[in-house]
Amino acid sequence: MLTFYTNPMSRGRIARWMLEEIGQPYETVVLGYGPPMKAPDYLAVNPMGKVPALVHDGKVVTEVAAICAYLAMTFPEAGLMAEDKAAFFRWLFFGAGPLEQAVVNTSFGWVPEGPQAAGRTGYGSLEEVVRALTGHLEKHDYIADGRFTAADVYVGSQVGWGLQFRTIPTNPVLEAYWARLKDRPGLKAANAKDNALIPEATT
Template sequence: MNASLTFYTHPMSRGRVARWMLEETGLPYETVLLEYGTTMKAPEYRAINPMGKVPAIKHGDTVVTENAAIAMYLADLVPGKQLSPPVGSAARGPYYRWISFMGPLEQLMVAKAAKAVLPDPRMAGFGTEEDLLGTLEGALKDRELLAGEQFTAADLLVAASLSWYMQFKLLEARPAFTKFAERHRNRPAALRADQIDNALIAGQQEGSDAQKTR
């Protein structure tokens, strides 16, 4: 890979998911840290992502935003890592399915976080809470992998989403959810990514404390 790879993030954001995926690839990348309300909304970054949100990556002249898209894009950059099933394989279907399933899950979790009245199931992208969580639980129960015989970006995104929402008590910590999330969150790349972002958070806090003492 000759084109440079730049990662735009904040260590206390969904960028932690993209960081994990970057660490799984083993590709070299530069990190650009952005701050909420300032550099994240500045014209320079809006030229990368007009939404003014993280994460985003820039690979050469190609910009990719949204964790699902970033994960799939990066997986395809390193076919030797087998982070995506081969094109045309039977595992490709569930790979796309469970990555996309995180969209309806997020809709439900955001509605719960806002303490909103859940919409009519006929209008909601997630249908009913019972059906969505039951479907996900059935897919994860007694399974280590979602798409084929190798760890893929689908496993990463599902494990990361489960961890995120259970952390904030938005998602019931069902045994199938906790077991799947814990298994994959203990991968070396996931631990490396957490170490990087946790160190960045500590550095930000130290800088803030230093400013307060001046």
């Protein structure tokens, strides 16, 4: 049994996409922001009091990149784990670390001043992060194995949101990468389910 705790206006949308890609049945529990996520019953699942969280046969997985990797490894029949695990894990956690942190910090208007501050961030600058990812995608249509894997669910979501909300600098390589992902049936199904839940999550 898979139980998915989420809010349709959260990073849970990425985990939902992954769940739709593996094709396994799952139960959805929608939590509102504020008291519902801080209630004792949910804090027993995720002490951080945030979504998403996944419970599988009594085991809890939090953090979206971890959820994507866990599902890919637990349900190998879905074919979403790469043979090239070095590229898979490298870029999956690049997306969860340098890419997301650079985007979030920049969106808040925080830009490190000088080489020493940039070095302490762990990513340098948003431009450096985008340049590194673009360099990989110039040579590869997908993150690993030359095909769609769970790493593309996570990195692709970051790229898609970044292009949509203009939080990352656009370029033809990133646009072409997102174009290869955006019409996947799993993503469309996930978006339809989450969009339908928005009224419930905001009442």
